[in-house]
Amino acid sequence: MVARLPEASASASGQKTARTDALAELADNPTRNWEGTAVSYSLRTLQRHAARFDEGMKVGRHGRSDRGKKRVVVSRRWDKLVPFDASTKAKIAEDLKQEIRGLLKGGMSWGHTLQEAEKFLIYATRAWGLRHGDPDVLERACSIPTGLVSAELHFRNVHRFKRDHKAYDDRRLRIRRTVACMQPMELVVGDVHPVDIHLTRPDGTVATARLIGFLDWATQRLWMGLIFFEKRGGVQNRDVIEVFAAMIEAWGMPQSLYIDNGKEFAAHGPKSPRTGKPAIPGMSNDGHRPISHPEQPTALQFAHIPLSALFLPCAV
Numbered sequence: 376m377v378a379r380l381p382e383a384s385a386s387a388s389g390q391k392t393a394r395t396d397a398l399a400e401l402a403d404n405p406t407r408n409w410e411g412t413a414v415s416y417s418l419r420t421l422q423r424h425a426a427r428f429d430e431g432m433k434v435g436r437h438g439r440s441d442r443g444k445k446r447v448v449v450s451r452r453w454d455k456l457v458p459f460d461a462s463t464k465a466k467i468a469e470d471l472k473q474e475i476r477g478l479l480k481g482g483m484s485w486g487h488t489l490q491e492a493e494k495f496l497i498y499a500t501r502a503w504g505l506r507h508g509d510p511d512v513l514e515r516a517c518s519i520p521t522g523l524v525s526a527e528l529h530f531r532n533v534h535r536f537k538r539d540h541k542a543y544d545d546r547r548l549r550i551r552r553t554v555a556c557m558q559p560m561e562l563v564v565g566d567v568h569p570v571d572i573h574l575t576r577p578d579g580t581v582a583t584a585r586l587i588g589f590l591d592w593a594t595q596r597l598w599m600g601l602i603f604f605e606k607r608g609g610v611q612n613r614d615v616i617e618v619f620a621a622m623i624e625a626w627g628m629p630q631s632l633y634i635d636n637g638k639e640f641a642a643h644g645p646k647s648p649r650t651g652k653p654a655i656p657g658m659s660n661d662g663h664r665p666i667s668h669p670e671q672p673t674a675l676q677f678a679h680i681p682l683s684a685l686f687l688p689c690a691v
Contacts, residue, residue, distance in 0.1 A: 398422060449496065449523070456516040457505055467499050471519075475527050482534035485524060492519045557593035563629035564590045565619070567610050567639055576605065585610050587618040591626070598622040610639040 402418035416424075448454050448464045449471065457464065474495045478488045496517040507513045535543040570584045587610065588599040600618035602610060623629075634640045 394425065398425065450516075450518065450520050452516045452518070453496070453500075456507070456512070457500060457503075459503060459505075463503060467496070467503065470499060471496055472523075472527065475524055476530045479524075479527055479530040480533040482531070482538065485528065489519055489521065489524050492524060493517055554593050558630075559594050560591060560627055560629045562592040562631045562633060563622075564592060565615070565632060565634040565640070566590075567615070567637060570601065574603065587615055589619065589622050591629075598626065612639055615639050 398418060398421045401416070402421055403415055405413050405415045408414050448468045454464065459467070471492060475488060475492050478491055483491070493514075496519065497514060500513065500517060505513070532543060532546075535546075566588055568586045568588060570586050573581045573583060575581055582604065584601050584603045586599050586601055588597055590597050598618070598621070600614075600621065602614055
């Protein structure tokens with residue numbers, strides 16, 4: 376067995392020499408890659424590929440070994456300037472992130488938040504013991520990357536929720552429904568809407584009429600009645616019932632009626648005088664939502680009625 380060792384060593388040495396000669400011959404000689412592009416590789420690059428092949432590793436293009444890992448704590452300039460250890464840098468970066476979030480929750484603008492965050496980073500860096508001889512160098516190193524603030528902009532929803540709840544609610548995702556497969560009179564939406572056309576009474580005062588409308592959701596046809604008051608007043612429950620009864624006589628009874636919580640609907644719409652329950656099965660209001668609620672279709676559906684429709688006798 377001892378006699379075979381020189382022979383094996385010589386064989387391995389010969390293979391190594393043959394590989395070295397082959398790599399030297401290929402080095403710096405133009406060739407084409409798998410895309411057909413002319414490329415050339417240095418001897419050192421070919422040797423690294425051969426070593427990776429011997430170790431059973433991938434030889435072709437591959438990603439970085441630290442791919443997906445965060446390589447910058449705050450910024451490259453700040454990371455290079457401060458002499459802190461990794462745990463201290465991570466602590467300062469976390470405090471900075473919480474400071475940015477707090478500023479955005481308070482309603483501060485993006486640009487102002489960037490400035491205040493830079494001041495906080497300068498203060499925190501000095502508080503941890505860094506005393507740089509040139510203050511300008513420290514200020515430049517503490518410049519906040521814009522992406523650090525932009526990544527936390529969603530925390531402005533906290534301020535929007537507290538100060539402007541309607542704007543916050545308007546940004547919610549909506550469920551878009553379709554009228555496909557709906558039958559006529561399956562759902563009718565009712566609402567009372569002012570008509571913004573000034574009319575003059577005999578005594579010279581100016582007044583506007585009120586429109587009581589019922590919209591067939593499936594066919595988008597509209598039944599409406601106009602009411603004009605000789606004196607000051609508002610639409611009563613009996614006025615709604617009269618228009619509703621006229622619609623039933625022409626179109627039939629709706630399966631469901633959707634109305635808001637206006638007083639002209641008596642909070643729950645027309646009720647049966649015998650049982651006190653809603654006169655129409657399936658009838659409901661919109662849950663006493665505020666008038667500015669974005670999900671109030673009874674108001675939205677009547678917000679853009681063409682003026683030509685106001686001069687038709689009964690239905691559109």
